[in-house]
Amino acid sequence: MSKKYNILHLDDSVLFLDFTKMILDDDRWAYHPVSTEKEVEAYFKQHKTDLFICDLMLYDESDAGPGVELIEKIHKKYPSVKIMVLSARGDDSLRERLINKIVYYATKDLRDTQLKKIVISLLEGDTI
16 A cells, blocks of 8 residues: 555543554554544544544443444544444444444454454455
């Protein structure tokens, strides 16, 4: 890839963000981990974003509502941004609700090599 991409990743677990940062450390893109919705909004206002990775269960491990609502909001406001869900929850009803708003849905039990391969494919426009 000759272009430098921007990846924004929202997860309320700083530990998971640190782990993902190690996996996605790559010269082909800039990886920006954030842990609050406020940081997401500020980042989108200031930077072009190629891929937004979002957890669903933000702030409450039993409620995917905030993550789903944020994805719907981001998709509406920034329709050209690719959105990937990376969540501990693999609920089919959530996948169906988000099907037209996201490019990929994965659970957090991915192997590190799988995650990096998926991100490369999404940024390059390949099919997965």
